[in-house]
Amino acid sequence: MRAQLFIAAVSLQSFPLWSQEIVYSDALKAHYPVEGKAFDLGSYEREVPVVVWNAGDDRSATVTRTKGDAYPYEQQKGLITVEGGGLAMPLVLSARHFRTVDVTWISEKLIQIRIGVSRIAVVEAIYDVLEREWVYLESLHYSE
Numbered sequence: 001m002r003a004q005l006f007i008a009a010v011s012l013q014s015f016p017l018w019s020q021e022i023v024y025s026d027a028l029k030a031h032y033p034v035e036g037k038a039f040d041l042g043s044y045e046r047e048v049p050v051v052v053w054n055a056g057d058d059r060s061a062t063v064t065r066t067k068g069d070a071y072p073y074e075q076q077k078g079l080i081t082v083e084g085g086g087l088a089m090p091l092v093l094s095a096r097h098f099r100t101v102d103v104t105w106i107s108e109k110l111i112q113i114r115i116g117v118s119r120i121a122v123v124e125a126i127y128d129v130l131e132r133e134w135v136y137l138e139s140l141h142y143s144e
Contacts, residue, residue: 021142021143022141022142022143023140023141023142023143024138024140025138025139026138026139027139027141028117028121028139028141029139030097031095031096031097031098031115031123031139032115032125032137033080033093033094033095033113033115033123033125033127034093034094034095035092035093035094035132036092036093036094037092037094038096039077039094039096041066041077041079044066044067044070044071044077045066045070045071046064046065046066046067047064047065047066047067047068049063049064050062050063050103052103052105053105054084054107054108055105055107056085056108058084058085058086059084059085059087059105059108059129060082060083060084061080061081061082061103061105061111062080062082062083063078063079063080063101063102063103064078064079064080064081065077065078065079065095065101066078068099073097073098073099074097076096076097076098076099077094077096078095078096078098078101079093079094079095080092080093080094080101080103080111080113082111082129086109086130087129087130091132093113093127095113095115097117098115098116098117099116099117099118100114100115100116101113101114101115101116102114106126109128109129109130109131110126110127110128110129111126111127111129112124112125113125113126118141120141120142121139121141121142122139122140122141123137123138123139123140124136124137124138124140125137125138
């Protein structure tokens, strides 16, 4: 019995169940965030908004999303509102059909948006809040 367990353990180490290779594409284009308020969250149950400040504490990005356990993946919606220094009006970005949405500040004017579509697929986006333009939009997934 021990010999069989040892052989099974060595086999699993030799042949991993998944690969660490990342494939970049535009396959998840339907999940890319968009500029503007694409929908109203007023009638949806929502999670507590998450506020992320830039390093200078003069701009914030607030993620407001539908409640993760109240709606299926296909009905998830989220708004990212950027406010603060240098912005005459708040900037709103919209995302839909996701499992997770994370926002981080890369610099004083660039935000990174990571939209989890599945366990092995995400959308990465970088937005310039001062120029109001996308710097980067791409789909990533792990493959064997």
